[in-house]
Amino acid sequence: MDVATAIAGERRELAAMLESLTPAQWDAPTLCAGWRVREVAAHMSLGFRFPLPRMVLELVKARGDINRMADRRARQDAAALSTAELVSAIRDNASHPWKPPVGGITAALGHDVIHGLDITVALGLDRRVPEDRVRLLLEQVTPRTLKFFGADLDGIELRADDLDWSFGSGAVLTGAAQDLLLVTYGRKLPPGRLHGTARAARLSGL
Known part of the structure; x- marks a missing residue:
């Protein structure tokens, strides 16, 4: 499987799903403890919106705690950005080469798939992630x-x-x-x- 193509497809599909949500759904809780849909969407797009030097600065502000940094940025960006801007940040960066600090390109696919499921499962939406993407992640x-x-x-x-x-x-x-x-x-x-x-x-x- 071409992982980069799978990532681009996943992001476009998630952007379409997010675009269809009601205001109440955007404010509904997800499987990520303490995060609503809008915080998850903000987190998913963080790596596209912030260049590496800005990410390093944010990590310094969080005293090196990446989880604290991610939580603070998700909350601040969810409040600052409209739902349309959050959708665009994901759709317009479907082919962005961002990857997590560890795990490479497959981990980037996992990041998108898991956070997408955090939203759809919590909302009770019947979205099935394509089997080839799920199989690849299960193998890891x-x-x-x-x-x-x-x-x-x-x-x-x-x-x-x-x-x-x-x-x-x-x-x-x-x-x-x-x-x-x-x-x-x-x-x-x-x-x-x-x-x-x-x-x-x-x-x-x-």
């Missing part, structure tokens, strides 16, 4: 991924029910592949999206 899941995103899945096997993929061992937790991908990134999903034994639910915090 490792114990290190789980640790980085704070996903404690010790004693759990994740098993997709819509494609051939599983990860881990123990009590089985099943669901759509894109929902399980969210789990590996430390997200807590709305009730009813995942299925498994009581032990699997308990261990995964569901």
